[in-house]
Amino acid sequence: MIITLKVWRQEGPDVPGRFETYKVPDANPHMSFLEMLDVLNEQLIKEGKDPVEFDYDCREGICGSCGVVIDGQAHGPQRRTACCQLHMRHYRDGDTIVIEPWRAEGFPVIRDLVVDRTAFDRIVEAGGYVSVNTGAAPDANSIPVPKDDADLSMDYATCIGCGACVAACPNASASLFTAAKISHLALLPQGDPERERRARSMVDQMATEGFGDCSNHAECEAVCPKGISIDAIARMRREYMRAVRR
């Protein structure tokens, strides 16, 4: 199948970018989206041009490294997957696909489709340590955790930090990411002593990274490869207000 790509090219963080149009004549429906980009890059290298830079690692949809905006949607048109799990069988011969990087001041472009997501690392860092007893393995069920809480906590903990929430948010807000990180610990007895401080400092860090404010568009939930609910954001707000009141 022949695919036409309009790809965002940008040499560096402070250089203005532009779209370049490429034809990929050797695409086939069995390829993943990223494999199709690999084919494009081989083509570009053979022509003596710079390959298109894009992030990836596991290509199994679980690491959170990949992520581009495909035709206006973070991670592309397929729900609950990272773009590495999007396959070319969802496209037709002759299609034109527009590929852009995550666009947010909190995620400056490093090159082409690669953005700097260390703001997320700093938000997690701001959360600090979590008190967990060490020593011999504790007896099973010695710390009771209600099943519902454990399940919900795991739902939030599935966040892979890909940044699609920021990319899709009309406000470029990092609320869903920060909320998932705050909420998965807020539900568990482990780390409870640091609960208030954690909520406050992670929210404060989020605010200093240049992300926008949440307006409850819920677009983040729709693009999240793990389908994390904006209920996490409501929980983050409760946690924060609880911390402020103390």
Next chain:
Amino acid sequence: MSSSSAESGWLSSPILKKVVTGVTGLGLTLFVLGHMIGNLTMFSGPDAYNQYAHFLVSLGPLFYAVEIGLLAFFVFHIITGIRIAMGNRRARRSRYAVRRTAGGPSRQTVASRSMIITGLLLMAFLVIHLLSFKFGPGGPGNANAAYFTTVDGVGMRDLAKLVHEKFQTPWYTFGYTIIMLLLMLHLRHGVWSALQSLGAMRPSLTPVVYTIGGLLGAGIAAGFIVMPLAIYFGFI
């Protein structure tokens, strides 16, 4: 990354900003709901409407306290709303060439994207609205014997006359109707968003609250629109 420097100082916390917007927004929603129901007294005749307005004014200190509270709610709501909108513009300077909502759980709509625009238009309307009615002829600082009436032996401002006059002009009536449709859009996203911002949400309740938000917005707007249109088309 440090564009945050502009976001320091008063109410810089993203959560507090949303809580303030939400609390004031819900308060103002209750106000417009009450105002809308009050307006409907016009259907019981001009005397009933004037008596209702006179009753509110005659509450004296309580009335002024509510007015000051409302003013404070408006000011906080507007300031935080503008700050949020400006922060959001700063947060994404380079625009996407293509944008498409992913649908599904997304609540991204015309209503949610245009909150700042509908909000600013409503603010402009509020000023005009206060000048034409509250501070209009017969109002405070604008004494006018032509807008004075006596109902059951009690002298009061003839607000109903002013309302009838205003809503016989086409531009005022249809301008008002359009503004109320914008209010509907604003409340469509605002009510549910405020409840979400206040952290009072469960995922299972989201569709219910979202629907109630829409119905409340549409109901309030319809209640506001029906009286001016009834006057314009000569039903009352």
